[in-house]
Amino acid sequence: MNTFGGPAFFIDRSDINTDEIIPAKYLTEISKKALKPHLLEDLRLENSDFDPRSPALQKATVLVTRSNFGCGSSREHAVWALEVNDINVVIADSFARIFRQNMFNCGILALEAAPEDIEKMFNLKGEVEIQVDLDNGRVTAQSRETGERVESSFTMNPFDLKLVRAGGWLAYADQQYS
Amino acid sequence: MGKTIAEKIFAAHLRDTPAPDNMVLDLDVVMCHEITTPIAILDLMEKGMDRVFDPGKIKAVIDHVTPPKDSKTATQAKIMRDWARRHRIRDFFDIGRNGVCHALFPEKGFIRPGYTVIMGDSHTCTHGAFGAFAAGVGTTDLEVGILKGVCAFRAPRTLRVDVTGTLPAGVYAKDIILNIIKRLTVNGATDLIMEFRGPVIDDLDMSSRMTLCNMAVEAGATSGICLPDATTARYLWPFISKDYESLDAAVADFATWHSDDDAVYTQTLTIDVSDLAPQVTYGFKPDQVKDISELAGSRVDQVYIGSCTNGRIEDIRAAASILKGRVIADHVRGILTPATPAVYSQALDEGLIKIFMDSGFCVLNPTCGACLGMSSGVLAEGEVCASTTNRNFNGRMGKGGMVHLMSPLSAAAAAITGEITHPGELLN
CATH class of the missing domain: 3.40.1060.10 (Aconitase, Domain 2)
Known part of the structure; x- marks a missing residue:
């Protein structure tokens, strides 16, 4: 099983679609690694100087965002683009169904937390470190600058947890189904 | 307690209940295209699992970028082609017989009421029109579907x-x-x-x-x-x-x-719907929708008629009813891509292709192409397209481009006037 948690990157917008996570022009790639330089390449955020090449994003292993993350195209390339950039946790108010399933199918985490908790995480100052406790369904976000912490809980569908523990849907299905 | 159609289909295909709210279903049809399938094929090969659960239940097509635009898309097509041959997948549609998956597969009679269907394509939901449960999935779900003939879903609501x-x-x-x-x-x-x-x-x-x-x-x-x-x-x-x-x-x-x-x-x-006006999207999300009169007069650079949403013969007839005897605006580029060879052929027989060409449209072969900004009609920065497709995401049809989604009739009206136009103004 993967290990989860680490430096967080925040994207303050709802309805980020998979075209924004990885534009269609890169769907001609047949290796996941080739997607690495193009994560969130065309994302534009109002009132923000978002830069897909920022050191903070390069360093991050956790993404924190708002509602309906990953809507639109079914492309698993969106999940792979995160994965090859070492991001294996996305915390959001809510996810689009296919994206959420693709995350668990790859053995990584799409965690839904309460919007008010996510709001508090957004308000933490400076660099934020996130810890994920899968067994107890808890997420802790802590500011490195002030030491301030936000604790939140998440409920994972028990089947999704099985997928994560098995290392993904292919490994699980290969064991379970003839 | 009664059941919905979805509950009946789920119950009839239930293979396993791995958790109280999760159902693993047996699949009747697994559909594949060249954008999301090759990585599944390569992964199965690498893991020594290059098998298919039932070649008769797998339907495959090259549709997203066809004919290939470059070496990379040619390679994707080749991976699909070689795989289909290797596993004796009879229903594989290559150049000359290929069309947009969600228009082609229904036309071939592959989808029946009560079926379960998946594809690595979000618009797989199209096939629900036949009373089937059809869902778009990612490549891993597709991979398991190809290998085991099953897919997991939450209990239907x-x-x-x-x-x-x-x-x-x-x-x-x-x-x-x-x-x-x-x-x-x-x-x-x-x-x-x-x-x-x-x-x-x-x-x-x-x-x-x-x-x-x-x-x-x-x-x-x-x-x-x-x-x-x-x-x-x-x-x-x-x-x-x-x-x-x-x-x-x-x-x-x-x-x-x-x-x-x-x-x-x-x-x-x-x-x-008695008072419903023609609708059009205005922003970068498909729920940003207005009555067409509210956007009337907005200039367009391109008009695109095609796709799994609106590239069927009925759509082409509707657009032709406005284009007939008219010429599109000077500054507009009109692009028609009939969704399948059968649609194309039928449109030829009915004289519709001539109407499009006489009006100044470029007529392409069936392909997904510009709908997702991959080929065959990509927009330049700042350009605007009136389109019969399904997504108006920022940059969807090309970086910096803007898409207004609308019906084929409304798109044809925009082509004639060069701006968003209530189609009623041009209907005789």
């Missing part, structure tokens, strides 16, 4: 959408679904199956029902679904006539899938 009233002239299924998405928002139907009901749906042809179900995912729905009836049976008759004594017998059999009167719905929505 249904949003019932009743469409009532009388559809005004010049208003189409595209306008209905855009209006529904506006009401629901882009995540209003997440984890729900949208069941389309009511007298307006009963009167729609299969092409229009496919348009409706096609865009269910734009409100976040797992799928769209219609109850299979005489219209469904007539469409499928060439493929099912051996299985049934009569059309009536097929209709009666299909009715066993219908939702029970006492079925339980998670949510309901009723929409009366």
